[in-house]
Amino acid sequence: MRLFEYVAKGVLAKHGIPVPEGFVVTSAGQIRRIPGPVMVKAQVLVGGRGKAGGIKPADNLDEARKAASQILGMNINGHVAKEVLLEQRLDAAKELYLGITIDRSHRCLLVMASPNGGMDIEAVPEDKILMLPIDPLIGFQLYHGRKLAEFMGLEKDQAAQVEHICLRLYDLVVREDAELAEINPLVVTKDGRVVAGDAKVTIDSDALFRHPEFGKFEEDLTPLEKKAKSMDIAFVQLDGNIGVIANGAGLTMATLDSINVYGGKAGIFLDLGGTDDPEKVKKAVLLMLEANPKVILLNIFGGITKCDTVAKGVLEAMEGQARRVPIVARIKGVNEEEGREMLKDAGLVPASGLSEAAEKASQESLR
């Protein structure tokens, strides 16, 4: 779950990392005073907002109100800015990069730092980025911080501040279950302070059960995506017209790939995951029908999700549907005989293998 910048900065501040003084408004009229020259920043969960005009400087109250009213309601790469953050403008002498994320290869947290922070961090050459995997049994220590600060080319006072910030950021990641915490730029101001200019924090959605405080923040989802999320179903909308219902991420992806080989295009896919609840299957099928695909491809390999459970859910969902969407069904694995028997008279197009199912669904979609 990605946090808005102002929420992320609140989390940073809570963990003792300096952030610029600022506040959030939902309308320009709410701005009563500003703490000197400010930046007015659109709060959207998407990159490229600076280039899209979602960040503007303001030197006085009038300019701040004007900037805020321009930005509020602005559509930035498909995301509408509903809130703006006004915060003290930093007088930057240097812009650094500091980030912590999951290191899948080393199976630990990875701290990354660069002396070249700012807009084009992804283009910075590899020798300008230090990547430090942290052994979880050792944890982040000050010696790691010294190494990072030295790499960023910092002098005594700023080095000490950055070491402290690294330590606090690692602590934040562990305590808040963040899977990503990124400060870019980490600004060294002309008067020698080190402050977080921007903040990207993503909380591990699997850990939200122990962080109910983040539950109150609304995520930027379409109505169907919201519905799917509340049902605990992985749901993605693409630009084709075949609706794919499968179980498991790998099988879902293999199904999409196979459709593609036959010239079809998936328009939406639902990953049932591991469920043994016919009610959940029924809701998933209904959700799929709501998304209005031309044809549905049901590809189930039963394990935890048993085939007869899926069949039961599909039948219940189809009951009383006015419009008949063709369904190509491929059902295999635990209790497949029972599942096939149940669906025998339901008017589905049966397929025995994955490629056959993909071929039939693609043909139907191109008809």
Next chain:
Amino acid sequence: MTILVDSHTRLLIQGITGYQGRYQSKAMMEFGTKVVAGVRFGKGGQKINDIPVYNTVSEAVEVTGANTSCIFVPAPSCKDATLEAIDAGLETIVIVTERLPVLDAIHVVSVARAKGITLIGPNCPGVASPGKTKVGILPNKIFREGSVGLVSRSGTLTYEIVNAITEHKIGQSTCVGIGGDRVSGMNFVQILEMFEKDKQTKKIVLVGEIGGTAEEEAAAYIKKSITKPVVAYIAGRTAPPDKRMGHAGAIITRGKGTAESKMKALEDAGVKIAKFPTDVPELLGQV
């Protein structure tokens, strides 16, 4: 011989009183697994499918000599259950539980590695050595005993491919689902190393998917150290790119992590790549 689990496996099931624990323990026994104990605090003394239930892992180990655990407990208690199993001295632990917080995974994986314990998962279907033992949730009917070793990051896609192989009358030595989470106890390289040493395994199937660089690392290892023929399938050629890791993800992977990058790395290592999951048996016949 097989890898990871065999006829010496004496299995303990953590979370045996839940719906999945009950159902899957029965399926494992039907496969031939020696399920010797179940654990659920507060339910000690009961029996599930004739398997004695104990309150703690250490008690179960002491009484039954269990050496392997299969964990079904829900994600919020999974870290605790795994550390309990490690502490009780089990040799091999398979975590089926999905949606374990990634920091919990990092914690249990690092402790297991430091103690020299084999940890598979989380979010994995488990391990099956046909004709001998199964630990996990893989469907019983898809296997056939033989000489192909299979390792996969996926669950259901593994079943799909094993089923296709079996339908072509090709048997398997051991099939390992290492789990699809970002942090796993075992990775491709470790399993490949075991298959290379295993005398029963003659050919290897690797099933990968987009995200991370595990397949690229496997390709480098295959090039360097694997003499047995390898066939691979990579899922996610048409999946939308995952943008959630922001800049940090792009900095780490530097263009790796896509299906193209993985397939190219594997091809460069002499691995045959299947177009469809169901093409795997045919390619196995060619290598």
